Amino acid sequence: MDVLLLSRIQFALTAGFHYIYVPLTIGLSVLIFLMELRRHQTKRVVYDQMSRFWTKLLAINFVIGVATGITMEFQFGTNWANYSRFVGDIFGAPLAAEGIFAFFLESAFIALMIFGKERISSFMRVFSSLMVAIGTNLSAFWILAANSWQQTPAGYQLVDGRAQLTDFAAALFNYSTMPRFLHAVVGAYILSGVFLAAVSAYYVLKNKNLAIAKPSLRWGLIFGVVFSVLQIFVGHWHAKEVAVYQPAKLAAFELQWETQTHAPLLLFALPDKEAQSNRIEIAVPGMLSYLAFGSTEASVTGLRDIPEDEWAPLAASSWSFHLMVGFGCITAVVLLIGLIQQWRGKIELSRRVLKACIVIVPLVYLANELGWMAAEVGRQPWIVQNLLRTTDAVSAVSFAHVAIVLTLFCVYYLILFILFLYFMMKSIRNFNLAEASANSGGKGKSRRGK
């Protein structure tokens, strides 16, 4: 046990925990904007009720996402000081831009959404929700651009052992920025569609709050299916980019030992690092060459042609990647069946499909988490691909301090998670549309624009 290992555990824990809350914020804010837009256009009360209800759940989720996000920004300095020194000229800029362009935007306008509904005009309500949606998605862009630079650095030169910016646009829009950004955001939209569908399915099963549950279920299924289909293409694009710019990562994902043409696509395998082969392997011949480079004749680099000290942890990268794909596929299938039943007008009777919509909630959350895990573990041993090793990036801080803080994080985040689940479940379970509508109707001096 050393400072390095503890810092890595801490980063994995805090990033993983933070990302429980981020995807829903990204997607649900877009959905609420669409509800607000429909409310403003049609003046129908159902959209007002939908927007109010989902905004409440967004708020419960949003606050933990924001609070745990502060940790993310500060621990580059606390735990990864040498990394910060190395990349500061490049990596700090997107973080600062995220603050100026995105965080201020979402924080000011979400306050208007939550507290200001009775104080602002109907148009400003729509506008505020749009600004929050833009803010959360813009925030995703900046942080993913920063992360992408770690994966596929560009627009820099090395000066005195530090990376120095030479071309801002090249650094910002490096090879993996756009595929990574779209892949992550689309993943967040799918998760949000599932969330909408699952909570609504719960109400339909309980025969409660049907006035908003039925349309919300439809919205969630459509949103989820549309972006699941889109993800097939975006995910494929992202994987092709990895094949070209991070061949070692692809080799670890797919457990390719030999450099070969007609490389097989792995469905299941157990790697054996000693024997440099896979113990059990189920694979589709030639498929990896075809998917990655568009031809079965294309050659895919194998691990044996990569120095062993540049291999990522094989099982962790490979399994996180494949489980992500698997969970994503299950989610898509359930959503699709749900949507078909919706079209046939039978969704409210298909209790098993409704239950399945609830069951896939943990899967879609795991898929989003595993995606990050694959991306970050697959990049090892580099903290900046081919430029700086994770082992050289850590701070010169005391072991005891890091151990204390990590222990506190474990306890603390567990409590936060329990509180989050408790209040989320409580808000969903206790919500009563008739009561809520009576309350919101009586409050506030002016109800302009209604």
Place this chain on the structure above:
Amino acid sequence: MDLNLIWFLLVGILIVGYSVLDGFDLGVGSLYFFLGKTADEKKVLTHSIDPFWHSNEVWLLTGGGALFAAFPLVYASAFSAFYLPLFLVLFALIARAVAIEYKVKAGERSGLQKALEIAFSLGSFLPALLYGVAMGNVARGIPLDGAQNYTGTFFQLLNPYALVFGLLGLSAFLLQGSAYLGFKTEGDLQKRAQRTALKIWLVFLILYLGATLFSYLSTPQLFANYLQYPILLLIPALSWLLTLLTGHLLRYKPGSKGFLASSAALGLMILTLAVGMFPNLLPATNPNGSLNIYNAASSPLTLKIMLIVVCIGLPFVLLYTVYLYYVFHGKAKADAGGY
């Protein structure tokens, strides 16, 4: 003006913006149990900061990002040096953020609600105290080795000088909070807040004098710039004038003017310290090891690009911040909607 100097000022503006704005909501949180005698009064206190605390805190995030972007070596050395205290602040801010929202949802007068109220108040109090301690250590200088890593211990950070700064910072934030409540609330609560503000102002005045005197005795280097360019003394003079004016307004002219004066006094107090430290950002006890706005800065290209980013972004930030405060102007009520 060179880019490094501009960035020194911009980071300063972000610190001032954060202190003035989050200062008042951290102050309100710290005084939560002291001023909120009834359940309704506690609701008023919460509602007085509900729409604002979040965007106020973004000044901290943006300040951290700006420091990383413009002076990465300071960001790396300072954040790893203040390892434990910084995480204490983070834990406090997380607890506070979650508690302020969730305590409304917990059952009235339940044990959980009580616990969340304590988390909210303690989570406001700790940062209010620790920011000043950190500021005191930065002003005094910390031991750094050749690789710019901190060589001291945690307990060395709790030296008397830094603790005086901690109390000064705490009193400044409490003053911000109570002066804010002095015009944002009504009735008994308002009167209590106004009386409290006046008392805290007196404590603040004494601590401000004490910290100045302490600095004169133990960190004379902070006065070098002033002795070299006496014209700069206008800044501390103005700071003192506004501090006295704050007291006058709090005593004789209750209303938002006292809060504005106290905000200006706090901003100028930070500026006074910044001028004293210039061009250092993180002075080292070994003077050659100090990190300043030149040896710790990003490349001119990064500084230029980030300046463009700020010039585009900041006007919008100010615009909708003003709009936010405009929409939620007027007295805080116990029965306002929300979460």
